[in-house]
Amino acid sequence: MTHRRGLVSLWLVSLWLCMAAGAAASSEDLPLEEEAAIRAAVERVAPSVVRIETAGVSEASLVSPAEASPASGPSTGLVVEEGGWIIASAFAVPQDVSEAIVVLPAIAAETDPAAKSLPGKQPPGRRQVARVVGRDLARGLVLLRAEGAALAPVAAWVPRAELAVGQWTIAVGRVWDAAVPSVAVGILSATNRSWGRSVQTDASISPANYGGPLIDIEGRVIGILAPLPADTAGMNLGTELYDSGIGFAVPSDDILRVLPRLKNGETLSPGVIGIGYSSRDPFTGEARIATCRQGSPAAKAGLRAGDLIVAADGRPVTRIAELRHVLAPRYAGDSVSLTVERGNGVAVDKSNSEGKDQGKDETNGQAKSRVDVRVELVQALPPWRRPMLGIVPARSSARDERPGPVRVAWIWPGSPAAKAGIVAGDLIEAVTLPAADGDTSGSGGEEVVESAAALAGIVAGQEAGQTLGIVVTREAKRQTIPVESVAMAADLPADLSEQIPVFALPPVGGVVPAGDAATVERLEAAEVARPPLVVLPATPSREPLGVIIYLDLPRGPVAEAQAAEWKAAAARHGVAVILPGSTDPQRWGREDIAGIKRAIATLAAKRAIDPARIAVAGRGAGGAFAWLVAESLGPAARGVALIDATLPRQATVEPAEPGRSRWVLFGNAADDKAAAQLAPRIISDRRRLDEAGFATGTLPLDQAAGTPAAAIAAWVEALGLL
């Protein structure tokens, strides 16, 4: 009832306001007056609203039309300054397009002598080529220039500070008709969205009016409509919200501030700082630094792991989210001042924070100090390369055993750990970290190791070339062994399968399982029409299994005979081999990915699996598809093996990060003619992955031996490599 009473009072308030306005409006009805105001507002901005078309005029299309990215349909642009300067959405003018076509509004055509000289029937608006001058990658906008066009710039902008949730907003586009703009009406839903980069409206926003203005009831421009997702850097990802009553606009202040830089031909990128936080939840976790990437702005400014960020540009920060609100709107090249609280029983290095100490907190006998730093954000961090020590921990599953030290299962041959003398059976208790940049106290402290995943996190958080102190217990004796990590680049030794311990066997004795020690089953699940085959080691063991998803050439369901090839390898290395069939016998498709995800979930419900040992492998067309499957699985897929295959042509390779890195193997028979044709692309793919910081290697391949089951199964065991 309270709810209803609330509505009644709201209605009464609106009634009162209506009457108040009615008094001013004398006899005219408020809704009709609003309607007239909306139309007047649209007419005021209309001369500045143009249609944008891209007809595949990308550089790629000029070189090779067949490989051009498909240009999207018409969209809208807004004339922001005299001289033909137009802002449009990156959605309509994608990255590889250097020119767009602007359809001049009919209003401009009347005053434009060139429009009159056109032959035949007068088109609704004259077309002109506009050059892409600048791009704002952080907000998904492009600046175009249509030189010499008679275009009227926006007459008035609304400062962001004047915006209030609930005010009228009108979205204007020019796609349906070049003469009259299209209109969608709503209210302002929020003044701060997409981490400070946008305002939100409930007017219908779609690709048709992306790039068009969101105006107020006076016809002043609030912002430019753009598909801004809340959470990711990918600018087109917000488009799924089209026509949903959730629309975003980049506010006018932000546009006008960067306009001179865009006119100058700059490409503005989101600013990156290079900090990893201790907490995974930005809304509850404090902004404590877990890692500072080497060479990152954060590291250069003297920040280090363990620092707690308490203020950003003078605004107090108690949660990561608050910091993100300050950082996300900034571009590369922008600076931010941060205040950190440092010290937790660790001596403070005064030389590093010279004259900036704001005070000390001596409570609990711990020395804490506040340090101010100024950080200049960059476009991209120096590539992170996955470091490796050479330690392969024993298996562990997600629903884990009690926390405790991690047992070393085996040591990668010839690795730093092997040279340092770590051996199978050692129990890793803790890791002493190297000192942070500029820290002269000698040590970055000790981290207690409670699980294999935690150990992986510690190693990944460091850089190749640093020396970690591995604290191990061997025969009840505790010792610290220094190991210098190296960048991981790992070819698979041809006989790896023979070199490493057999699954679930005690270190001494035991019988190596034969081929019949594995069974072939179907991974039945509710509502799955064609469940994939799975090869499962029969050994009753509490040790969790590794998982390989193997994607052969697409030819419908997989024959049981093919599954049999995997039996011996699956049993020997404790790997479950999932063999999905393609829904379409000619090709792998998106629908198959959903089935694969279901299969993994079904398997995980049946048997314990080791989340650190999940890989996708594929041959030929199945290889390119394996990469797509791995991308869709995200960080869960720790390895990808491509046999006689390359990355898909459209594959984007995002730079690797700690916790988001893959070991990618390429297997290619050099003597085969088809393979020889693939070789140059494999080389370029490997280079791309290397540059992005991935670990890449070669999968030894004996073409005559068929599917390299043993090598792949051994590699899945090796995926635990740290």
Place this chain on the structure above:
Amino acid sequence: MKRLDALRLHTVRLHKLRLLGAVAVIGFLVGPSVLPGGVSAGRVEAASPQETIAGAARKVVKIHGAGGVRGLEAYQTGILVSPTGHIVTVMSTVLDADELDCVLDDGRRYRATMVGVDPRRELAVLSIEGEELPAFTLSTSDPVPPGTRIFALSNLFGVAVGDERVSAQHGVVSALVPLEARRGSYEVPYRGGVYILDCTTNNPGSPGGAVVDWRGRLIGMLGKELRASGSGIWLNYALPAESLASGYAEIVSGTAAADDMPADGLSGPGFDPSVLGVVLVPDLLDRTPPFIETVAADSPAARAGLRPDDLVIAVGGRSVASRAAVQQALLAVIEGDAVTLSVVRGGAILDCDLGPRPAAGRKR
């Protein structure tokens, strides 16, 4: 000038309007359910939104006919346009019924007979035997501009039963566009202008619904459900009152044209665009950019100055984003009309006139 004056008038009170936006919208949405009936006591002249809707909804009927299988609804909406029981609605399979019923907002149920159809507008006129029924006056006045606030009244999803009034939605006219421009995108025979609505009216049962402005004047009729064949986006649109009026007049006078559209809805069979002499790059992608690969010697294209590597961006002033779209646009040119290709060459746009479209079937 009138509008400019209006703008000046409004700037005085705009600060009020700005804040009113939310309150008025929320107030409107909850108002009718909380305070039924007119609430504008003390106001003068113009009807309140509630009164406007109540007045208009009386003139909208629920139509029940054939269907109910294979995802086809057995119901739609109709608009009373004469006190003696003439109803306009959308021509559809619902009307293919022996027993066609129209239910008024007071629950009165009438057996309807078919008066006639206009296949071009996909318009049908029904008749019920009644007297002094509430009805709209069909007018041939000028179309309303984008930004006009509207109510849409329809039997959407058939939720209104018996004496329940049809559902009301509100929104604005987004644009008035020729569907002709969307030909190919939308598979409809109608070639005139339609209102694009900023209002989610594309629902089962909505076709035939009334679109009225905030003064209660009929400005259009909701069209049948329509989805862009390329993008899959549903279109919210209405047939303008003007077209409705002419269609209605033609049907009742028996002069409505029979379906004279050619089978393909385009320029008729036999025309082969290759006679123009333009050869585009091979169609390898869904949206291959329409680059010209070769130009046949001594062809209309050659005489118009087209060259290989020109990128075609428009045919007859209408943009074409892909090779397939060029082909489609060329097929749509009517015999004897000028064929104009706009191409991009070296950063400039050139409009090339290939002369009148040749007759069908003529091969070089």
